[in-house]
Amino acid sequence: MLGRLGGVETHGLAVVVAPVGYGKTTLLGQWSAARPGTVRWCTPLALPDADALIRDCGGPGALSGVVIDDVADDQVRRPRGRLVRLIEQLAPTVPVILAARRMPAFNLARHEFPHPVVVTARDLAFRTWEITGLFADVYGDALGAEEALTIAERTDGWAASLRLWHLARRLRERDEEEDRDAEPGAFGGLLHGYLDREVLSALGAGSRRLLARSAAFDCVSAQRLDLLLGRQDCHHTLTRIARKVSLVDASASSSDGPHYRYHVALRRNLRSELVHELGVDGTRHLFARAAEVAEELGDLGEAGAARCRANDAPGLAALIERHGPSRVTSNPGTLDLVTTALSRQHPAIALARADLLLHEGRAHEARREVSQAAQLVARPEVTAEVVRRATSGQIPVTLEPGSPGAEALRLLAQQGPRHAKQALTRGAGGADEPGGLMAELALAALDVLVDPASGLTELERVDDHLRTHGLRWLRRLAHAVARCCTAEPQRCAEVLRLAAARERLGDRWGAALIESSVALALLRHGRPDADLLERLCERFRLLGAPALEAWARSALALASAQDDVPDSDVATSAVAFAQAGGAPGPLAVAYAALALSKPDLRAELLTLAQATAREGGLTCRPWTWSRDPAPAVRDAHRSRPVTAGGASSGRSAIRPHAAPGAFDAVDASARAALPAAPPAHPAAGPWGGLALRCFGTFAVTARDGAGSLAGVRPIALTVLRMLAVQAGSPVHRDVIVEAQWPELREQPALHNLHVSVSNLRRGLETLVPGHSRELLARQGQAYVLAPGEEAVTDLQRFDRLLAEASRCRRAGERTGQGQALRAALGLYAGEVLPGDGAAEWVVTVREHYRLLAAGAAAQLAQLELSREHSAAAVAAAQRSVQIDPWRDSSWRTLIAAHAQAGEPAESERAKQEYAAVLASLGISTMPLGPAHAAPVAAQPRAVTGQRVSRVRTA
Incomplete structure (x- = not known):
């Protein structure tokens, strides 16, 4: 809103005129606070001397503005009054702002005055999207979109009544809590008191x-x-x-x-x-x-509304039969007046209500009203037209074939905004009717979504017309666009919930267009949602909108290419579909997507895309919206090998973690001083302190607790877990496909993988904003989670702690060795990903880490025993045999630790438990051996001296 006063710097004079309670004083207070110098406030009854004010314009803290508040007509009635003279003297030098409840009576057009900037009540009124922001950000009271629309309709965005509505919500009785969209019971009383006083x-x-x-x-x-x-x-x-x-x-x-x-x-x-x-x-x-x-x-809309308020069903029905339902129900808000109680009394009222419901997109309810009308009249032909529209899911007037709105939307989809604007100028240009307003809204929405920096001025203008005409269905679309245009995850999720609610009501067009606004916003900000775009392709196909389907297909192809999908089938299909439909706009985008998918033909295809865009009047270039990672990160990713661990087949892209005997070979960059206990999160770096837990359960958290993977599909989470156990190392796509979709052919399986990766990246974006593609990167035909040296999983930190323990043991640093082993065992909260059961890709990894943890506990027990820390040795040995009951060395250490602690009974019981384990294996005698054996290597005995691959490879 401060932007509306920006022109006062140039013009020198502004008038803020609005009734009481619209926030004039608040706005001018914010303007004053933003000024670099001093702003003088006064009233017409206490005006300062103009010459003195002019003298204050120089030096530090100089006068930078004058606000004259509460200007009344009787105070400026004389043209040469003090206020008029003050404006004449100051306005060329110092900005002057007048605040009044009505436009001042003196002549603002006089030649002595600069041309004023005028801010009215309509400018100060809160739009639906601003109401949502006000309640959430200022009142801490989240609203749904439908409730925001209801509040806007019943308060007209008046700031005072919005405050009263919030207070009424706070006072709402518990039995009213279920209906969040209803007007709070206390609102009427609070409003009555305010109006009486003010x-x-x-x-x-x-x-x-x-x-x-x-x-x-x-x-x-x-x-x-x-x-x-x-x-x-x-x-x-x-x-x-x-x-x-x-x-x-x-x-x-x-x-x-x-x-x-x-x-x-x-x-x-x-x-x-x-x-x-x-x-x-x-x-x-x-x-x-x-x-x-x-x-x-002759005002039939007024007459129909009054009959509804009179609860006069016979009179309303007679009025409809004399003049037709469209004229009688033309007043804004009539749907709220034509209640079900009225519609049940006469078929004409039921059919009129059905038509109003269709305008609002509530097709399911419209069908019920048609059924009600059919029960009241024995003439089926009376209901035929409304039945047709109710079952088609179309919105009357605004989108039915041949209407200005439908024509402009078709041209917008087929050829781009330039041709649509020309059609709008020729046909519905500025038309004060639903079809024309639909076309204007489509163009304004496109401008906002494609160029959010352009502001919402045009969208606000269209919304004012929609409010005047009571077009709630279109206002809902404007609300959705304004809320999601910045692509903030929370706002996009809010708008998608609105789309889901419209779908449940049978408003298929509303749901599709609302989802389209989110899809375009995400694409514009470099975070395309492939799942959403794929759903839109199906939606527009079912709605019989091939031009819009072509746009969804082209956007999906572009999103797939930007998500590093390594094949071009989606783009090729999008090109063919757009060519068949004669839609140059989508065709240009599809060519660009194909260029990204075919590097060898990139230059030629991009040239073709540019030429096609010019031909179709497409002024924006969606293929330039992709957000490329920083050069250093990008180059580092490209320099990493596609395979690792010496794999030469190109299919096994899984690096085997170091086997126990290879701890000493860990890169020196991983060696660092270790605390006694592991940190809750890794050090902050490119991934913002992201931590993935695989021991005992699976959990993903960020350092600040922000973000969530709640919206990620289960199959995509499975892919994440598969990549997490190999974090830092590439996993070939064929390995993932074979593990997750073994029953599918190659292309459908790869498509599922691409959709899952896209879905996963969107979820990760909420945890590491701006870094999801770097966090989950593609390297050739493999994917890697967290490339680079930073540890993001507890498995990685566990490995590095064991490596540090090995280094300390070689260097004779027994204290450091003990700290590292204890920290590693602190991370081992249970088996790796127990929730994934016996999946082949996790079984080997799970057993590998179980044996490593048991070996680490055995090492710690031996270390503590040698230092005569008997209690610590007992605890470590017990942890070892709990993890691996068949580890002989741990049993012997446990027996010796109890003996060293002077606990013969416990020592004997440990011998008996060991004997029971041996008996279960068919061994009748306990092997003899020194209690203080050489330190036990923390390694699985079955693979001593070998590298352990954690996932089955081809």
């Missing part, structure tokens, strides 16, 4: 009564009110009321004089007063009379 206190009793009765209409005129009340003097009373009540707008006029529109919050409050004064029956009688007046004057 808005209506200047009115006399007679004016107050007339004002309440005038609320029988949505749009008030003196003629209507005279006919309603049987008077001839309402014009004068309404004029006085409009001067005193800032929430009454008299700007509109027609042949019968000025038309007064009341703020929605004021109108709702006045109608509540009517019920309190006249009772329910008296109020309904007043609304019925208002319906007669409106019909007599």
Whole structure:
């Protein structure tokens, strides 16, 4: 909002005019705080001397602005008054801002004044997406999109009423908690009190009564009110009321004089007063009379709304049958008035309600209303047209074939924004109708999503028109675009929940377009969602929208190429589909995707993409939106070998971890001073302190606790676990495919892998923003988790701790050896990934680490025994035999440790337990051997002197 006042620097004068409670003072306070010098605040009754203010403009802390608050008409009525002279003298030198509840009466166009910047109540009102942000960021009270739309409709974004709504939510009774979209019960009382104090206190009793009765209409005129009340003097009373009540707008006029529109919050409050004064029956009688007046004057939308408020089903049905449902239900908000209780009384009302529900995208409910109408009338032909539209899932007017909105959307999808804008100018350009507004919204949304830095000005303008016409379905799309245009994960998830809710209501078009806004935002910010794009391909195919399906296919191809998918089938298919549909925009993107997938033809295909884009009027270049990693990281990734561990087949891309005898060969860069206990997270680095736990369970956390993998598919998490046990080393795609999709042919299996990797990267992006592609990188035909030297898994840290223990043992550093062994055993919280059961890719790894942990405990027990730390030796030996009951050396050390501790009974019991283990193996005598044997190597005996591959390779 501060941006709207930016022009005051150039123009020198701004006027902020809005009724009470719109936040004028708050806005000007923020503007003052952002100024580099001093801002002088004053009122028209206490104006400073202009010459003195001008003298203050030099030096440190100089005057940088003047705010004149609470400007009233009677204070500036004389053109040459002090305020006018002050503006004339200051405005060329110092920015001056006036704040008023109504536009000041003096001539702002006079030549002595600079051209003013004007900020109105409409500018200050909160949009639906701003309401969501206000409640979440300021009030700490998260809203769903539907509730934000409801609040916007019932408060018109008025800051004061938004605050009251929040307070009412805080006061909400527990039995109301389930219906989060309903108006809080306390809101009406809080609003009534505020309006009484701040808005209506200047009115006399007679004016107050007339004002309440005038609320029988949505749009008030003196003629209507005279006919309603049987008077001839309402014009004068309404004029006085409009001067005193800032929430009454008299700007509109027609042949019968000025038309007064009341703020929605004021109108709702006045109608509540009517019920309190006249009772329910008296109020309904007043609304019925208002319906007669409106019909007599030809305002059928007003008449229909009044019949609904009168709960007059026969009168409403007769009105519909005389004039048709579209004219009778044309007023904004009529759907809320045509209740199910009314629709059950007459088939004409049921069919009208069904049509309104279709406008709102609630196809399932529309079908139920059609069924209700069919039960009330024995003429099936009456319902045929509504049945057709209800079962097709189309939205009437805005998207039905031939409408301006559908035509502009088709051109936008087929050929790009330039041709769509030309069609809009020729046909529905600026048309104040749903179809034209749909086209304008599509273009404004595309501008915001493609270039978020351009701001929301055009989208806000279109949203103002949608609000005026009560087009909630289109406002919901505008809300979705504004919320997700920055591609913030939390906001995108919020918008996707909105799409899912629309799908449940049968609003297939709404769900598809809302999801499309998220998909485009993510693609624009270099984080394409392949799953979402694939779902959109299917959605648009089922909706019979081939041009939009072509866009989804091309975007999917581009996303696959940017996600390092090593084949070009998706791009080739997208090219063929776009060519068949004659859609140059999607075709250009598909060519670019193919260029990324075919490096040998990259230059030629990119040239073709550019030429096709120019031909189709596509001004943006989506293939330039990809976010490349930093050169150093990228080059490091490319320099790593595709295979490791001496594998030459190109299929075994799994590096075997060092066997116990090879601890000494660990790279010196991994050797560091080790604490007595392992850290909860690895040191912060490119991965932001990410930690993956594989011992005992699987868990992924970031240092700051941010992010979540909750939205990642189970199969993608399995791929992550498979890569985690090989972190730092490439795993060939064939190995993953064979382990996860052995029953599928190569291409479907690879497609599943690519989708899983894309899904996984999106989840990792929430944990390591901006680094998900570096964290999960592709190297040739292999994938690697966390390439480089940084340890991100407990398996990696376990290996490095054992390597450090080996180094300390060779150097004679017994204290360091003990610390390293204890730290390693602290990491071993159980078997590796027990939740994956007997999967072949994990069984070998699991056994490998079980034997390493048992060997480490045995080493620690021997070390403590040699240092005569009997209790520590007992604990370590017990841990060893718990992990590996068949480790003879650990049993012997346990027996000796108990003996050294002077515990003959425990020593004897350990002998008996050892004997039982031997007996289970068919060995009848206990092998004899020295208690203090040579240190036991922490290695699996079956593979002594060999390297252990943790995953079966081909």
